[in-house]
Amino acid sequence: MELERELSRVLRREPPPAGFAERVMDRIAESRPRHAGAWRALAASLLLTTVGGGWFLHHEAVRRAEGERARMEVLAAFHIAGAKMRYAQREVRKAVIGDP
Amino acid sequence: MTDHRSPITKGNAMKRLTPCLVITLALIAPVALAQRIKIEVPESVVARAAETVDVTLDASMLRLAGKFLSNTDADERAVKDMVGKLEGIYVKSYEFDEDGAYDRGIVDKVRGQLGPNWKRIVTVQSRKKANVEVYTDMRGEQIAGLLIISDEPRELTLVNIVGPVDLDKLASLEGQFGIPRMSKDKDKGKDKDKDKNKEKEQGHDE
Numbered sequence: 678m679e680l681e682r683e684l685s686r687v688l689r690r691e692p693p694p695a696g697f698a699e700r701v702m703d704r705i706a707e708s709r710p711r712h713a714g715a716w717r718a719l720a721a722s723l724l725l726t727t728v729g730g731g732w733f734l735h736h737e738a739v740r741r742a743e744g745e746r747a748r749m750e751v752l753a754a755f756h757i758a759g760a761k762m763r764y765a766q767r768e769v770r771k772a773v774i775g776d777p
Numbered sequence: 778m779t780d781h782r783s784p785i786t787k788g789n790a791m792k793r794l795t796p797c798l799v800i801t802l803a804l805i806a807p808v809a810l811a812q813r814i815k816i817e818v819p820e821s822v823v824a825r826a827a828e829t830v831d832v833t834l835d836a837s838m839l840r841l842a843g844k845f846l847s848n849t850d851a852d853e854r855a856v857k858d859m860v861g862k863l864e865g866i867y868v869k870s871y872e873f874d875e876d877g878a879y880d881r882g883i884v885d886k887v888r889g890q891l892g893p894n895w896k897r898i899v900t901v902q903s904r905k906k907a908n909v910e911v912y913t914d915m916r917g918e919q920i921a922g923l924l925i926i927s928d929e930p931r932e933l934t935l936v937n938i939v940g941p942v943d944l945d946k947l948a949s950l951e952g953q954f955g956i957p958r959m960s961k962d963k964d965k966g967k968d969k970d971k972d973k974n975k976e977k978e979q980g981h982d983e
Binding site for chain 2: 764
C-alpha cells in the first residue's frame with residue numbers, strides 16, 4: 678500500500694515550469710548551422726549571376742553576329758553601287774570630253 | 778492677374794504631342810515609301826544565276842551596321858557617314874553563265890515604279906559592256922533616293938538607296954572592303970571570288 682502511494686506521488690502529472698517551451702525552442706534554433714542562410718544567399722546569387730551572365734553573353738554574341746552581317750551587307754552594297762557609279766561617271770566623261 | 782491656363786503636366790504634353798507625331802509620321806512615311814523601289818526578280822531567274830547578291834537593309838539594320846563599321850579605315854568611315862542618314866539599302870545582283878538568261882521585263886517593271894520626282898541623270902549604253910541608268914529622287918536640292926540599273930547580257934544589277942546620297946562620295950569609294958563575294962555557289966573559294974571581283978572591277982575600269 679505504501680509503495681503504491683509512493684509511486685502515484687512520484688508519477689503524478691505536473692505542469693512544466695514557466696518558459697520551458699521557449700527554452701527548448703531556443704536550444705533547437707541554436708543547434709542549427711550558423712551560416713546556413715548566408716550560404717543559401719550566396720548560392721542563389723551565384724546561380725543568378727551565372728544565368729544572367731550566360732543570357733547576356735548569348736544576347737551579345739547574337740547582336741554582334743547580326744551587326745557583323747549587316748556591316749558586310751552594307752559594304753557589299755556600297756561596293757557594287759560605287760563600282761557602277763564610277764563606271765557611269767567614266768563613260769560620261771569619255772563621251773563628253775573624250776577622256777580616254 | 779491669375780493664370781487660368783492648365784499647368785502642363787507630362788500627360789497633357791503627351792496628349793498634345795501625339796497628334797503632331799501622328800501627322801508628322803503620316804507626312805514622312807509616304808515620302809520614304811516613294812523612294813523605296815520594289816525590286817522583284819522571279820525565282821526562275823534567281824535559280825539560273827551563277828552568282829547572287831541580295832541585300833535588304835532597313836533603317837534599323839543600317840543603324841546596327843553603322844555601329845560595326847570601322848572608324849580607322851577611310852572607306853569604311855565614309856560609308857559609316859553615309860549610312861547614318863539612310864533609310865534603306867536594297868541591292869539585287871545576278872551573274873549568269875549564259876547570255877539572255879533574264880527577261881528585260883524585270884527592268885521595265887522597276888522603271889515603271891518611278892514617280893514624277895525621279896529623274897534619270899545618267900544613261901550609259903554599250904554593246905560590249907554594261908548599260909547603266911542612274912535615277913535620283915530629287916527633293917529640292919537634295920537627293921532623297923537613288924536607283925541604279927545595270928544590265929549586261931550576263932549580269933543584272935539593281936540598286937536602290939533610300940535617303941540622302943552623295944553621288945561623288947559614293948563613286949569615290951574605291952576599296953574592296955575585304956568583302957567576300959556573297960555567292961549562291963558556296964563551294965567556290967573566297968580567293969576565287971576575290972579574283973572575280975577584281976576582274977569585274979578592271980572590266981569596268983577599262
